Amino acid sequence: MKRRTIYRHKLLPYLLLAPQLAVTLVFFFWPAGQAIYQSVLIQDPFGLRTQFVWLENFQIVLTNPVYLESVRVTIIFSTAVTLLAMAPALLLAVMADQVVRGASGYRTLIVWPYAIAPAVAAVLWLFIFHPSIGQIGQGLRTLGIPWDYRINGDQALLLVIFVSAWKQVSYNFLFFLAGLQSMPKTILEAASIDGASPRRRFWMIVFPLLSPTTFFLLVVNIIYAFFDTFGVIHALTQGGPGRSTTTMMYRVYRDGVINLDLGGSSAQSVILMTAVIILTVVQFKYIERRVHY
Amino acid sequence: MTSIGQNRWLPHVVLILGVIVFLFPIYVAFIGSSHDAPTIARGEMPLTLGPHLIENYTQALESGEGARVRGTPALTMMRNSLIMALVIVVGKISISLLSAFAVVFFEFPGRMFFFWMIFITLMLPVEVRIIPTYAVVADLGMINTFAGLTIPLIASATATLLFRQFFLTIPDELVDASQIDGAGPMRFFWSILLPLSRTNIAALFVIMFIYGWNQYLWPLLITTSRGMETIVMGIVKMIGTGDAQTDWQLIMAVAMLALLPPVMVVFLMQRWFVKGLVDAEK
Numbered sequence: 001m002k003r004r005t006i007y008r009h010k011l012l013p014y015l016l017l018a019p020q021l022a023v024t025l026v027f028f029f030w031p032a033g034q035a036i037y038q039s040v041l042i043q044d045p046f047g048l049r050t051q052f053v054w055l056e057n058f059q060i061v062l063t064n065p066v067y068l069e070s071v072r073v074t075i076i077f078s079t080a081v082t083l084l085a086m087a088p089a090l091l092l093a094v095m096a097d098q099v100v101r102g103a104s105g106y107r108t109l110i111v112w113p114y115a116i117a118p119a120v121a122a123v124l125w126l127f128i129f130h131p132s133i134g135q136i137g138q139g140l141r142t143l144g145i146p147w148d149y150r151i152n153g154d155q156a157l158l159l160v161i162f163v164s165a166w167k168q169v170s171y172n173f174l175f176f177l178a179g180l181q182s183m184p185k186t187i188l189e190a191a192s193i194d195g196a197s198p199r200r201r202f203w204m205i206v207f208p209l210l211s212p213t214t215f216f217l218l219v220v221n222i223i224y225a226f227f228d229t230f231g232v233i234h235a236l237t238q239g240g241p242g243r244s245t246t247t248m249m250y251r252v253y254r255d256g257v258i259n260l261d262l263g264g265s266s267a268q269s270v271i272l273m274t275a276v277i278i279l280t281v282v283q284f285k286y287i288e289r290r291v292h293y
Numbered sequence: 294m295t296s297i298g299q300n301r302w303l304p305h306v307v308l309i310l311g312v313i314v315f316l317f318p319i320y321v322a323f324i325g326s327s328h329d330a331p332t333i334a335r336g337e338m339p340l341t342l343g344p345h346l347i348e349n350y351t352q353a354l355e356s357g358e359g360a361r362v363r364g365t366p367a368l369t370m371m372r373n374s375l376i377m378a379l380v381i382v383v384g385k386i387s388i389s390l391l392s393a394f395a396v397v398f399f400e401f402p403g404r405m406f407f408f409w410m411i412f413i414t415l416m417l418p419v420e421v422r423i424i425p426t427y428a429v430v431a432d433l434g435m436i437n438t439f440a441g442l443t444i445p446l447i448a449s450a451t452a453t454l455l456f457r458q459f460f461l462t463i464p465d466e467l468v469d470a471s472q473i474d475g476a477g478p479m480r481f482f483w484s485i486l487l488p489l490s491r492t493n494i495a496a497l498f499v500i501m502f503i504y505g506w507n508q509y510l511w512p513l514l515i516t517t518s519r520g521m522e523t524i525v526m527g528i529v530k531m532i533g534t535g536d537a538q539t540d541w542q543l544i545m546a547v548a549m550l551a552l553l554p555p556v557m558v559v560f561l562m563q564r565w566f567v568k569g570l571v572d573a574e575k
Binding site for chain 2: 034109121124133166262
């Protein structure tokens with residue numbers, strides 16, 4: 001970031017940076033520091049005494065079966081959401097890439113769900129999957145399936161996975177389509193001339209060439225499934241029935257806001273922060289190197 | 294050319310199926326907002342338009358109160374959402390333009406340090422540090438205010454990085470020329486840099502507006518009075534326990550009102566939207 005011409009002012013650059021830095025310091029570094037600080041303290045329920053406990057909070061959190069259960073739910077949930085949001089997006093993008101007429105029309109009609117809030121998407125699907133009034137909910141029961149996501153934990157998990165993935169397909173579609181459209185056509189024509197079948201051309205050429213996009217989307221989708229799906233879970237199941245849809249993020253909310261366990265919730269926040277930082281570093285480090293054609 | 298099948302109709306079939314899966318819930322919500330509560334509660338709602346459309350929307354917008362739902366008027370919630378979204382957008386874009394300008398066009402001690410300080414915030418979404426951030430906002434007495442609702446969400450590095458990227462492509466000659474003409478740094482910023490950044494500002498506007506409008510967890514924690522509720526959180530509150538016997542027609546009307554503004558922004562500004570989405574992730 002070197003320029004030849006630059007301004008030399010003593011005060012002005014600091015004034016220009018001041019608003020951004022002020023907001024960052026007060027609402028980013030201070031709370032992040034607080035989280036780390038709280039995570040090594042234990043407070044009694046009345047907030048009267050605080051004790052410094054080193055890593056005991058982490059030990060408590062990481063050996064708590066309830067927390068480990070939320071880790072398990074998070075792994076199942078985010079894997080399923082990522083797969084279910086990416087595979088249909090890739091299929092639709094490949095199809096849209098082949099369409100000559102009306103391609104931009106299809107793009108418009110597929111891209112807009114990105115604008116819907118996860119919580120609102122949850123409300124829309126709740127109305128459809130509601131066991132007694134929803135169109136599909138009733139249909140499933142007519143078919144003899146005992147559908148009620150408010151009682152059945154597996155069904156609840158399926159529903160939050162479906163709604164979370166539904167909302168994210170459009171985002172993935174957009175990036176896959178951009179990746180496909182920037183692909184060198186000559187290679188594909190050459191393979192075509194060599195007699196490679198369309199299926200073979202896709203798996204041997206198109207899919208490997210798309211791998212940077214796929215890898216980037218993989219990380220974005222995992223982060224989405226970790227954090228942005230809070231609204232879906234909160235609106236649909238509130239983490240239940242039981243704890244069957246309580247992800248790590250939902251656990252932070254429950255322990256911090258409802259159970260008022262600041263130390264435990266802060267320790268969980270620090271664990272989540274570490275997870276995001278690792279994911280981001282992996283993304284920056286390997287995106288260019290490992291995934292290559 | 295990147296074809297799987299040679300069928301000419303196959304892509305259309307798949308795409309139309311995809312479009313239906315995306316449009317179906319909106320259609321059902323729209324239909325739901327045109328019937329009355331008993332029809333829906335009996336599970337007898339047809340998939341055709343009912344007779345209560347205008348009545349339901351008027352009720353949702355003006356009172357938000359049904360027989361079983363006690364909500365806030367959708368008009369109030371939409372106003373709150375709009376203020377929140379706009380303050381976040383304008384705030385993010387302004388402070389990012391200024392800080393990117395400082396980092397790219399000035400030489401001063403600590404420049405890289407400050408740049409990294411901003412950059413590192415990219416890694417942690419607000420959800421991760423939600424409880425401690427809430428505590429800070431509470432300490433500052435900003436609960437239930439628009440300041441508390443918006444300012445903590447303005448701290449983001451995406452826009453700064455985007456503007457920095459763009460400013461780096463501006464030729465030195467342009468800066469030289471403005472200096473020869475006697476323009477100081479702020480004059481250069483207002484008269485040259487800002488007009489040149491129009492496209493980037495528009496693209497960011499679309500993305501950030503959707504981000505701001507769709508906030509859920511943060512307003513849920515920060516707002517405690519009904520008058521401050523935003524529409525995305527208000528609608529989830531209206532559902533309550535999700536019984537069959539509730540005013541689903543009102544809930545669906547509010548759902549339509551909650552998704553309309555951001556969806557319209559995507560439709561009307563699609564070109565900026567796609568640019569913003571792709572740029573923001575670079």
